[in-house]
Amino acid sequence: MQYTNALTETPDGFESTFTVNVLANHLFVRLLQDRFAAPARIVITASDTHFGDFKHNMGMVPGPAWKSPDVLARTGAFPEPHTVVAGRTAYSTSKLAAIYLVHEYARRLPAGIDAVAYNPGFVPGTGLARNADPVSRFAMRRILPVMTLTPFATSRDAAGRYLADVVLGTPQAPTGSYVDRSRVDRSSEESYDPRREGELWDAVERFTAA
Ligand SMILES: NC(=O)c1ccc[n+]([C@@H]2O[C@H](COP(=O)([O-])OP(=O)(O)OC[C@H]3O[C@@H](n4cnc5c(N)ncnc54)[C@H](OP(=O)(O)O)[C@@H]3O)[C@@H](O)[C@H]2O)c1
Known part of the structure; x- marks a missing residue:
């Protein structure tokens, strides 16, 4: 979202x-954990935006701005929190967090229960911009889908197919890995950080405790 x-x-x-x-x-993941039977694969949808550079999202979304999870989990975590920039920073930061948790799941889940991050690339035409202004919503719905004719965007059909393939295990992907559309790749350098990963695990455990 x-x-x-x-x-x-x-x-x-x-x-x-x-x-x-x-x-x-x-x-x-935690509610279903007792029901996983090896071999199993958990797929969490990440995003190019976690890289935070122009190459990966053409300047459409600001890069992540990591902070303590206790700050990130609450409103107003970013400067000028009423702005679109703050909202989209929250988005890219949440996707970095999703990759951190995939690394932590890879360490903590039993053997044969794998966790993988999946990046569909830029997928215009979805409801992701549903909260944006009318011009951005129109662009997302009617104009940007043209980009799926170029290598810079993924069509919704292709994104769904890639996702199905990842879920079904077609690309060989070790636990903890990052699948960029159809192949395993490295996520950003910042996304490999065991200290942040452990800190985030502790925090989300606390936040989701019954
Ligand atoms: N579109 C892109 O360019 C792009 C790029 C990289 C990654 N992604 C990721 O791909 C995934 C799917 O996004 P999308 O682009 O397909 O956007 P989308 O059309 O808006 O789909 C978002 C999904 O999340 C659900 N959702 C939204 N708010 C929710 C809430 N409060 N509680 C529970 N479910 C909620 C929506 O359910 P309802 O429809 O029932 O509200 C919908 O199924 C997301 O993780 C997104 O970050 C998208």
């Missing part, structure tokens, strides 16, 4: 981007 500010709050008092993109995944 992507918001146009960093002030949207869930009924539990958490910031909504962090809740949907990070805490919800974690809650699912």
Whole structure:
């Protein structure tokens, strides 16, 4: 989910981007953990935006701005939190967090229960811009899909096919890896950080405790 500010709050008092993109995944993994039977693969959807450079998102989304998870989980974590820039920073930061948790799942889940991050690339035409201004929504729906004719974007059909392939295990991908569309690749240098990964695990465990 992507918001146009960093002030949207869930009924539990958490910031909504962090809740949907990070805490919800974690809650699912933990609630289902007793039912996983090896071989199994958990796939979490990440995003190019976690790189934070022009090459990976053509300047459309600001890069992640990591902070303590206790700050990230609450509204107002980023400067000028009422702005689109803050909302999209929350988005790219949540995707970095999702990769951190995939690394932590890879360390903690039993052998044969794999966790993989999946990046579909830029997929215009989805509802991701549903909270954006009317011009951005129109562009996302009607104009940007033309980009799927170029290597800079992925069509919704292709993104779905890649996702199905990752889920079904077609690309060989070791646990903890990052699948960029159809092949294993390295995520950003910043996304390999065992200290942040452990700190995030502790925090999301606390936030999702019954
Ligand atoms: N589009 C892109 O360029 C792009 C690029 C990289 C990664 N991604 C990632 O791909 C995934 C799918 O995004 P999309 O582009 O397909 O956007 P989308 O069309 O807006 O889909 C988002 C999905 O999340 C669900 N959702 C939204 N708010 C929710 C909430 N509060 N609680 C529970 N579920 C909620 C929506 O359910 P409802 O429809 O029922 O509301 C919908 O199924 C996301 O993880 C996104 O970050 C997208």
